Amino acid sequence: MPDMDNLKEELKALKEKLKELEGLRTAGARAEEALRESEDLYRTLAESAEDNIFIIGNDLRIEYLNNFAAKFLGNEKGEITGRHLRDFFPPPAFTLMEKGLKDVFTTGAQIFREDIFDLPGKGAIGLGTKLSPLFGKDGAVRAVLGIARDITARLRWTDELKKERDRAQMYLDVAGAILLIIDTSHIVTLVNRRGAGILGCSEDEVVGKNWFDNFVPVEARDSLKECFSGIITGDTGLYDCLENSVLTRDGETKVISWTHTLLRDDEGVACAVLASGVDITERKKREEENQRLIAELKDALSNIKILKGLLPICASCKKIRDDKGYWKKLEIYIQEHSEADFSHGICPDCAKRFY
Numbered sequence: 001m002p003d004m005d006n007l008k009e010e011l012k013a014l015k016e017k018l019k020e021l022e023g024l025r026t027a028g029a030r031a032e033e034a035l036r037e038s039e040d041l042y043r044t045l046a047e048s049a050e051d052n053i054f055i056i057g058n059d060l061r062i063e064y065l066n067n068f069a070a071k072f073l074g075n076e077k078g079e080i081t082g083r084h085l086r087d088f089f090p091p092p093a094f095t096l097m098e099k100g101l102k103d104v105f106t107t108g109a110q111i112f113r114e115d116i117f118d119l120p121g122k123g124a125i126g127l128g129t130k131l132s133p134l135f136g137k138d139g140a141v142r143a144v145l146g147i148a149r150d151i152t153a154r155l156r157w158t159d160e161l162k163k164e165r166d167r168a169q170m171y172l173d174v175a176g177a178i179l180l181i182i183d184t185s186h187i188v189t190l191v192n193r194r195g196a197g198i199l200g201c202s203e204d205e206v207v208g209k210n211w212f213d214n215f216v217p218v219e220a221r222d223s224l225k226e227c228f229s230g231i232i233t234g235d236t237g238l239y240d241c242l243e244n245s246v247l248t249r250d251g252e253t254k255v256i257s258w259t260h261t262l263l264r265d266d267e268g269v270a271c272a273v274l275a276s277g278v279d280i281t282e283r284k285k286r287e288e289e290n291q292r293l294i295a296e297l298k299d300a301l302s303n304i305k306i307l308k309g310l311l312p313i314c315a316s317c318k319k320i321r322d323d324k325g326y327w328k329k330l331e332i333y334i335q336e337h338s339e340a341d342f343s344h345g346i347c348p349d350c351a352k353r354f355y
Helices: 002-048 067-073 091-107 152-174 193-198 211-215 218-232 281-302 330-336 348-354
Strands: 052-057 062-065 111-119 123-135 141-150 178-183 188-191 241-247 253-264 270-279
Touching: 052 067, 062 067, 091 111, 091 123, 091 141, 123 152, 178 193, 211 218, 211 241, 218 241, 218 253, 218 270, 253 281
Parallel strands: none
Antiparallel strands: 052 062, 052 141, 111 123, 123 141, 178 188, 178 270, 241 253, 253 270
């Protein structure tokens, strides 16, 4: 009987084990089905994507690519899988791809690249590519998953924008006037080459600086900040043309004649002031020198005695009657009413007459 009881217990334990195994088998089947469904979903997403999706092994052979990538390479998927990347790209393009892939295999880090490939029959193609490592059971990178998107149009647009910006900068640099853009916080956001040169700085040394705190004399800062606020609030009529001094890097002051244009953002809010200035330092010096000379001339003229009008003179003795009615010798009267002086001598006729 004890043996029978033990047998029943073992049989019961066996049934429990079988039930447990059946549960595990069912769970495994469900997990396998879920994995298969997940793989199918990701494959469907990859095949319907309008990006080049591919997997490259560490031998640089193509393990997988989606339909879009196969179309990009101009072959059927079956004719591409397993072949080396070198078979589909000319040496310069292959070298760029090889470098990116080797970086991922070496570092195990995800990277993003933007490259321009010159491909036969396609011309210059811009691709933005994200390369992600796929790790094996040993923890090493066994392959690289790549997703590449055609960015040719964006690169072309960016290039055109850069050319336009460079062209505009060239116009600014050849302008004879100083050109500045100062935002509402008094920060310089743009200066042309002429403006930076007058300040004795490079353009980088001016942009990003507070204009009034760095390039305006201390005694004029408060009044000019008030003027600037007036321009920002729209009182441009009061400040259409201003003349004020600026400080150079060496501490020298120069006089600039400014005109201003208020800049607004897309919503019409004042955001900055475009200032155009002409260096009038030398002109001001000439004007001051001219004023000094004119003042000296006026002062000199005021000290010059000038004889003018009708002078009452005696027809016989040649004496002249002054304003007070006194008759004075001709030479004395002239000495008193001019800067002239006399030295006495005898003319030839008088010498014959008296001697």
